[in-house]
Amino acid sequence: MARTNPAATAPAASAADYLPPDALRRLQLERLQRIVRRAWDRVDLFRTRMEARGLTPEAVGSLPDLAALPFTVKTDLRDTYPFGLFASPMSEVVRLHASSGTTGKPIVVAYTQGDLDVWTEAMVRTLAACGCHKGDVIQNAYGYGLFTGGLGAHYGAEALGATVIPTSGGQTDRQLMVLKDFGVTAICSTPSYFLHLMERAREMGIDLADLPLRVGIFGAEPWTDAMRIRIEAEGGIKAYDIYGLSEITGPGVASACAQQEGLHLFEDLFYPEIIDPETGHVVPEGQEGELVLTTLCKWAMPMIRYRTRDITSFITEPCGCGRTIRRIRRIARRTDDMFIVRGVNVFPSQVEAAILTVEGTLPHYQILLEQREGLDQMEVQIEVTRDVFSDKIRAMEDLQRNLAHALHSSIGIRAAVRLVEPHAIERSMGKARRVIDRRPQ
């Protein structure tokens, strides 16, 4: 396939990446005032909080004024489950997605057709930043379904003008067959799944570097620069980091570019702030803190100052690619205890809820994370107490099976359950160490 000049084939949507800074700020302010007004008119929780502070939408006269507005946090979505934060009537909501909540229930996110178009635009810009263009053959191995990854990347790739192959996740041998036989030039997946694909390709004697595959678009979980270098060397591709979260829209919130240093935030669509997680104050630009995002163009479920719990900082130097939209550093860590397994967000509290459902009480437990052949494995070790111990092997096996089933329902992925003896799990003086992460960092 002839290589075309990426600049010549850049989609129209990407023009917004290069807006002159003052035009960008004017656009952001205009959109911010509009969305704050919309949330004030239509979202009870937001209006109540604004009124409690003696604020009205007029309070936002400039971008820094946003700092006076109340935050939105993940528990707000849990507390208003399922539709309490909607700003559009259901008749205008054309899509619902769901993602991991901190308890058994997921959090629900909604989109109008306009919201889907914005999301698609953000994904087009993401793919373009990752070096994809019209005519690329894109294999989408993000999971299709309630999670936003699959459909988000899918619509973006189609709108870009690529040929899209919706393989979704799993079925590795079939993924490799598609990769090899369909002339795939770019692939979307979690980074750990791609490692798994590479491993399997090696076993099958397929040399990925020989294939037309040029680009990997990897997100949904944290991964290191070391991992990127390894993927690029072995896969013969350029590997790009992308960032997103369902509460904001899904994938397409930020993306690496050809420079591969930090991720450009599509800040004309998602306005970023970085705050001190303890005090809530906005930190000086360049300093590390918690990323807070405001959806500037999201109608069905606007998010005003949503605390992502991801820790990062702005990169203040201009990027060599010429984009004026600011970059953030690779996400360093989180402020909460959430961890990610095979691209899925998991909270220890979800594990606790599952154990409680089965046993009625909460024994000591621990979550062990390991990586085998590139795939994340999660094991939950649960101490056997007098209440649940039975003299019958069958009853203990049933207990193990019921726990595994409850866990699967609660977190959405399969985790192994291991029953252990009392005191097998180390007691700690302070906060319990719920998660032992032995995966390579």
Place this chain on the structure above:
Amino acid sequence: MKIHQLSVFLENKPGRLGEPCQALADAGVTILTLSLAETNQFGILRLIVPDSEKGKAVLEQAGCVVNVTEVVATSVANRPGGLADILQVIEDAGINVEYMYAFSVRRQDRAVLVFRFDDPDAAIALLQAKGFHVVEPVQLLDQATE
């Protein structure tokens, strides 16, 4: 009539079996019978000791999780067919056996069979009616020790 058997949960790892046995030994508790049922990941150690209350306390002190189960011990002639005869009786009466284990007592040429029945009282009534010897806890101690 019913014997109090102790059950201990063990992870299927080296050294786990030794710990409860050592704890009992250190406390001077004799083990009369022992059986170990295992799965891939864990096992259930079943023990009969002379004083089940004391045995339970010692094991719990050592950090084990312990159950007490009522089991029924019978004594049969130690010859081929000794087990088959009694099993036939139990089966004909439709009594469900959860598990069992056995050991020989050479001095008296008897075999002791330990059963966990779903309904131990019904089982004892049946066995006695059919002329089988149901072993009292104290007799078990006699039979097992020289």
